Amino acid sequence: MIAIIGGGIAGLIAAINLEKAGHECIIFEKQSHYGGRIATKVIDGIPLDIGFQVLLTDYPMAHKYLDYSELDLQPFSSGAVIFKDGKSTKFGDPLKNVNFLFPMLFSWAATINDKILVYKLSKVLRIKSIDAIFESSETSTLDYLQKFGFSDKIINNFFRPFFGGIFLEEELKTSSRMFEFVFKMFGEGSAAIPSKGMEAIPKQLRKSLKKTKIALSTEANINENGTVEVDGKEIKVKGIVKAYAENEIWQGCTTNYYRVSKRILNGKIIGLLADKNTMINSFYYVNDEIISVTSLEVFKPEIMDSKMRDEMKNKLGITPIDLIASFEVPNSLPVLNSLSQEDRSNFKLINNIPFVEAGDHLYYGSLNAAIHGGEVAANTLMDHLE
Numbered sequence: 001m002i003a004i005i006g007g008g009i010a011g012l013i014a015a016i017n018l019e020k021a022g023h024e025c026i027i028f029e030k031q032s033h034y035g036g037r038i039a040t041k042v043i044d045g046i047p048l049d050i051g052f053q054v055l056l057t058d059y060p061m062a063h064k065y066l067d068y069s070e071l072d073l074q075p076f077s078s079g080a081v082i083f084k085d086g087k088s089t090k091f092g093d094p095l096k097n098v099n100f101l102f103p104m105l106f107s108w109a110a111t112i113n114d115k116i117l118v119y120k121l122s123k124v125l126r127i128k129s130i131d132a133i134f135e136s137s138e139t140s141t142l143d144y145l146q147k148f149g150f151s152d153k154i155i156n157n158f159f160r161p162f163f164g165g166i167f168l169e170e171e172l173k174t175s176s177r178m179f180e181f182v183f184k185m186f187g188e189g190s191a192a193i194p195s196k197g198m199e200a201i202p203k204q205l206r207k208s209l210k211k212t213k214i215a216l217s218t219e220a221n222i223n224e225n226g227t228v229e230v231d232g233k234e235i236k237v238k239g240i241v242k243a244y245a246e247n248e249i250w251q252g253c254t255t256n257y258y259r260v261s262k263r264i265l266n267g268k269i270i271g272l273l274a275d276k277n278t279m280i281n282s283f284y285y286v287n288d289e290i291i292s293v294t295s296l297e298v299f300k301p302e303i304m305d306s307k308m309r310d311e312m313k314n315k316l317g318i319t320p321i322d323l324i325a326s327f328e329v330p331n332s333l334p335v336l337n338s339l340s341q342e343d344r345s346n347f348k349l350i351n352n353i354p355f356v357e358a359g360d361h362l363y364y365g366s367l368n369a370a371i372h373g374g375e376v377a378a379n380t381l382m383d384h385l386e
Contacts, residue, residue, distance in 0.1 A: 001027060002381070005220045005236065008036020008244030009367060010358035012205040013065065013374025014241045014381075015212045021382055023239075025212040025318040028220035028230060029088045033199075034206060036244075036364045037332065038367075040197030043257075043325055046286065051255050051329040052165070052294040055201065056182070060130065061371035065208075071200055073192035076284070077269040082157055083107050084274040090360045091158055093187070095123070107117025109274075110154035111221045117149055125184040134341045134364075141167070144176035161272040165282045168251035168296050168333050178364055181260030185368075191270075192214050195222055201367070226268045226353030239381050243374065245334055245361040252298040252330035253281075256308055258320035260291050275315060279307040281317070290324065339364040341372065 002018055004011045015025045019305030033039060039050040055062060057073065081094015081098050090103035091110070099374035104115065125133075139147075143164060145155055155172075164170035167241055194200035206214070220230045222242070229233040263285050265271055273280045283293045293308055305323055312318040344362040348355050360369035 001235075001237050003028065003237045004183050004241040004243055005218065005222070005228070006241075006359070007031070007034035007216070008037070008243060008376035009205070009370035010360065010377070011241065011243030012202060012209070013238075013371050014243060014358050014371055014378040016065070016205065016208050017299050017375055017378035018241075018382065019209060019212050020045070021378075023382075025213060026213045027180070028218045028228070029203070029214060029216050030219040030298055032217050033253065034214055035199055035202030036048075036370075037329070038198050038202055040199035041327075042327065044196075045183060046290065047195075047199075048257050048286070048290075048292070048325050048327075049193070049198045050254070051253055051332055052282065052284075052292060053198045054191040055198070055367060056185040057192055058185045058188055059366075059368040059371075061368045061375070065371055066201065066204060070146065072195040072203060074195055074268060075192040076192040077267055078186070078190060079104075080158075080162060080272050080282075081163070081265055081271045082107075082272045082274050084157060086315075095122075096190075097121075109157040111151050112293050114151050116223070118154075121148060121183065122167070122187045125180055126187060128180070128184070130181065130184070131341065133184065134177055134311065134339060136177055136180065137174045138338060140172060141174050141179040142172035142178055144179060145172070157274050161274045161281060162270075163236075164296065165272070165294065168253050170281075170296065175336070175339045175364075181364070182366075209251075220331040222355070223352065226351035227357075237353065239356075239383060239385060240350070241356055241358055241377050243358040243377070245359055248331075248361050249335040250331040251296075251333045251335060252328070253294055253296055253332050254304050254326065254328050255292060255294045256304060256326045257286065257324040258308075258312070259289055259292065259324055260318055260320055263288055263291075264317060267310040271316070273311065273315060278311055280311045280313065280315075283312075291318065291320070297330050301326050301348040304328075333346075333365040334361040334362060336361070341382060343376050345373075345377045347380050347384065354381055356381045 078096040092100035092375040094101035345356040356377040363369040
């Protein structure tokens with residue numbers, strides 16, 4: 001039997017590959033649900049994701065393992081509405097959505113040269129392979145944008161709030177490799193959420209497992225003799241997959257869901273608040289009555305609620321009726337110094353028992369990397385076992 005410790009996306013993917021090769025597996029998950037950082041809570045029949053998360057539909061690893069039609073994906077428009085100093089403007093990709101053509105041409109969020117550079121960057125990254133992106137020299141996203149020629153205007157009005165919301169840090173310290181990868185994914189696909197929430201993704205993966213057992217609310221520890229200890233009992237295994245992050249530094253966020261009387265944005269589109277020193281980063285409408293509001297801060301719930309309500313009313317013109325749910329997610333994304341797609345499974349033998357690691361914290365923080373990490377770990381383990 002192979003023990004997989006951690007029932008997140010990487011652990012599920014590792015189990016799928018190992019089971020397919022004929023190995024018996026058991027997943028030990030200390031939380032009460034599998035899926036790791038991807039979770040959804042249903043309130044009054046409406047799925048509300050714990051933290052603002054999306055699936056980028058052009059993720060190559062997602063295409064390999066997920067059935068998009070079954071997920072019933074609800075795509076966002078290929079752009080955003082930016083709010084600043086009491087004004088708003090649409091900013092998006094007119095090549096993917098012609099409705100962005102004139103708003104983009106006349107948007108105050110960027111200079112004419114910036115708009116030309118956005119097109120140029122999109123063209124460059126469209127032909128640049130993912131392997132080439134992760135083999136490129138690394139710098140910060142901010143340094144990358146400045147060297148590409150973008151002005152402070154577009155950096156502060158668009159890149160900071162939009163990619164800051166993705167990276168969960170507005171200083172844009174995140175690796176330029178991650179920026180290129182995400183920009184490429186947005187250019188070639190779209191951001192979407194399954195109709196039943198993001199947790200539909202791990203639930204679909206779970207259905208692929210026919211024999212693998214999942215022990216929830218169960219903590220497992222690896223012993224120096226190569227056994228796994230569960231509830232004080234030692235279990236002999238023929239292989240171990242450690243599919244959880246340990247001692248990582250994290251970026252966090254808070255997402256509140258409010259009931260509102262009316263909507264100010266039409267359709268599935270992201271709203272960005274570009275004013276400096278604001279609590280709110282982004283928002284979108286779950287439906288006509290419910291709005292999802294995300295901050296890159298994690299404070300006490302009452303402080304978050306008070307400041308979000310104030311900014312919604314005074315900066316966005318939205319009057320919230322009541323707070324439906326509030327989710328603090330301090331461990332949203334791992335802070336990584338260097339990003340790669342190379343095998344980082346850290347294979348070793350523990351008393352002659354093969355051990356590997358899996359997870360996006362080994363590669364780059366994303367669903368694509370979590371799937372990739374699970375597959376690499378399983379293949380590395382199987383190479384030794386065979």
